[in-house]
Amino acid sequence: MTTQNKGVAIVSEAVCEAIVGRPEAFTAVEDIFAAMAKKDAYNFPVVREAIGHADALYGFKSGFDRAGQVLGVKSGGYWPGNAANGLTNHQSTVILFDPDTGKLKALVGGNYLTAVRTAASSAVSIAHLARKDAKVLGMVGAGHQSTFQLRAAVEQRNFEKVVAWNPHPEYLPRLQxxxxxxxxxxxxxxxxxxxxxxxxxxxITSAFEPLLMKDWIKPGTHIACMGTDTKGKQEVDPELLVAASVFTDEIEQSISIGEAQHAVGNASLSASDITPIGEVINATHPGRRSDNEITLFDGTGVGLQDLAVASAAAELAIAQNQADWTEL
Structure with missing residues (x-):
């Protein structure tokens, strides 16, 4: 990214929505997963805490992509009361730095990008792990991010039907x-x-208990667990992970704050049982081995995903003269 000595680029939420679509997000996320598997990019430890106010969770995700020369941090969290005030529950901003100097390069709105990169992550997993003849898509969750997930997923296979469940059925019409x-x-x-x-x-929920049990899942299903990103959260039966071939964005996050934390916690699964999806993308792991195999992607949401899509947004905004500029 070149800032042409203009100072710090400011890329608003509106600009991000206008210039970053599903194809751009898919490519950025797929590329960063591949770079992580090659050890060309790595995430720093996540900070995510309840702040004791407004029932909010707040934290930082950061990392460095050596291959793409992207360095930065995503700062933000989850405010469950925001929807009642007409705001998105997830609030965040991505801050990008020059890896050569440490100088601030860009401030990028992170709310839309969080939704589109999370959807891209599950879409990447479907592209590489789901059966080619998959016909029915199941959606568990109908919150803000669910429509992003749905739109990205249906582009990966020739689905003929969508079935859905939500703990609050009144939100299902947004998926319909x-x-x-x-x-x-x-x-x-x-x-x-x-x-x-x-x-x-x-x-794609904020559940703290299993919503899907192992015995309900038929052979050959691919499951993308996208809601568990904090200690204690849980969306599926731990026995489902034991029965499945498990893939993830990053193993350390998967076993500490992702869906795998529970199966690892009861010693029914180990870190060595989990494969980074980047290995499938890089063709160093075969991925799905049979049509009867259950595959599960534990999408914990790594900082490098945010940095990848934010860097793409900044590049596009600058190239299209849609970035604002400031000096600090």
Missing amino acids: AVCDELGLPFEAVSREELGAQADVIIT
């Missing part, structure tokens, strides 16, 4: 509206029925 727009049949179902029908399942 997307399906209506895309011409896909939609059905609200029980969790058991969702497991019985779906070939691909995305979980």
